[in-house]
Amino acid sequence: MSDAHQTIDAAVKGHDVMLFMKGTKQFPQCGFSGQVVQILDYLGVDYQTMNVLEDDAVRSGIKDYSNWPTIPQLYVKGEFVGGCDIVREMFQAGELQEHLSNAGVPTRDAAA
Template sequence: MSNAHETIDNAVKSNDVMLFMKGTPNFPQCGFSGQVVQILDYLGVEYGSMNVLEDAEIRNGIKEYSNWPTIPQLYVKGEFVGGCDIVREMFQAGELQEHLTSAGIPTRDTAA
């Protein structure tokens, strides 16, 4: 098992919500990563993040880890949820909120 795989596996397992992204939550370096950050911030979810641009091994490793070709990638309780399009569609349908809540992750009450 490569170090990148171990690093990814550890991050996924040690954070209830984990986002692999380009850039950081305060400074996303791609629009898709930025959209996922906005959704998570809107829901008030605490999450870990890893900037794949800082490490080519992580950037390539995460694609193998999830068998998913694009970044960002969102994990909840160790389970791959999806990339930007899936997260956005789930959010718009209210499914992301339900998924997080059913996983025991508190979200801000957005039904105002």
């Protein structure tokens, strides 16, 4: 399990925006992961993903890492933001865009 923890920690700390999801950006394999991908793509965010379906240790390890029971999980600048529902609600309220901006993560001005 420590290898999975190291893999997760390196991914979270090594990328400004990191999404742990089921599937890939190009082919999400669950609706919740797909929704977060759509939001990030809509905002034009540069982000990396890790497909938890490829590694059972990462799939269970990410839940321990964040103390959050579901996937997908979004991290910005090493900080856990939330899962699909939280990301969607933040996006709809404009809070996700503000959070990304405050973290120095460029987004497309979707409101313009």
